[in-house]
Amino acid sequence: MKKFLKSIRWLLLIATLIVIVDQLTKFFIRKYMVYGETWAPWDWLMPYARLLYIHNTGAAFGMFKDANPIFMGLAVIVSGVIIYYYPHIPENEKVIRFALSLQLAGAVGNLIDRIFFGRVTDFISVGNFAIFNVADSSITVGVIILLIAVWLQDRNEKKKAAASKLEEPANETGSEN
Numbered sequence: 001m002k003k004f005l006k007s008i009r010w011l012l013l014i015a016t017l018i019v020i021v022d023q024l025t026k027f028f029i030r031k032y033m034v035y036g037e038t039w040a041p042w043d044w045l046m047p048y049a050r051l052l053y054i055h056n057t058g059a060a061f062g063m064f065k066d067a068n069p070i071f072m073g074l075a076v077i078v079s080g081v082i083i084y085y086y087p088h089i090p091e092n093e094k095v096i097r098f099a100l101s102l103q104l105a106g107a108v109g110n111l112i113d114r115i116f117f118g119r120v121t122d123f124i125s126v127g128n129f130a131i132f133n134v135a136d137s138s139i140t141v142g143v144i145i146l147l148i149a150v151w152l153q154d155r156n157e158k159k160k161a162a163a164s165k166l167e168e169p170a171n172e173t174g175s176e177n
Contacts, residue, residue, distance in 0.1 A: 007087035011101050018105035022134035023112060026121040029053050033123070052125040057118070068114050075111040079104055095149040102142030109135030
């Protein structure tokens with residue numbers, strides 16, 4: 001168990017820090033704003049970026065409303081898979097490890113809301129885009145980083161394979177003894 005905890009220490013540290021930021025921001029929104037209230041520090045900023053306090057019982061972008069139990073189960077499963085899979089990723093794959101830490105933080109941050117409040121607190125509103133929170137951002141950025149890292153890894157492997165195929169004929173000495 002000690003070895004396992006050591007192997008996931010960075011995952012837990014990064015995820016914990018993000019969950020703390022997520023929960024603190026949600027706490028302040030719930031404490032200092034009224035449900036449905038909109039706020040921006042300057043009026044000219046209002047059309048572009050603002051805080052807007054709403055609840056969400058579904059998934060990102062307000063899809064699948066009132067599916068809290070499903071998303072709670074999904075968050076537990078995803079978190080378990082990330083915690084299990086993380087130690088199997090080579091330590092030099094820091095970008096992939098970081099991406100999984102972000103995804104775990106987002107899943108746990110929203111899971112905490114679902115367990116204790118029955119819904120997720122969303123408050124970041126940018127333009128006409130869906131309203132989201134720190135946990136949602138963490139999941140999204142984590143997925144984007146993971147996709148880019150895997151794509152780059154695949155691309156590099158294909159380049160290496162192509163380069164080794166080009167070198168094979170050059171490695172042959174041509175003598176048959």
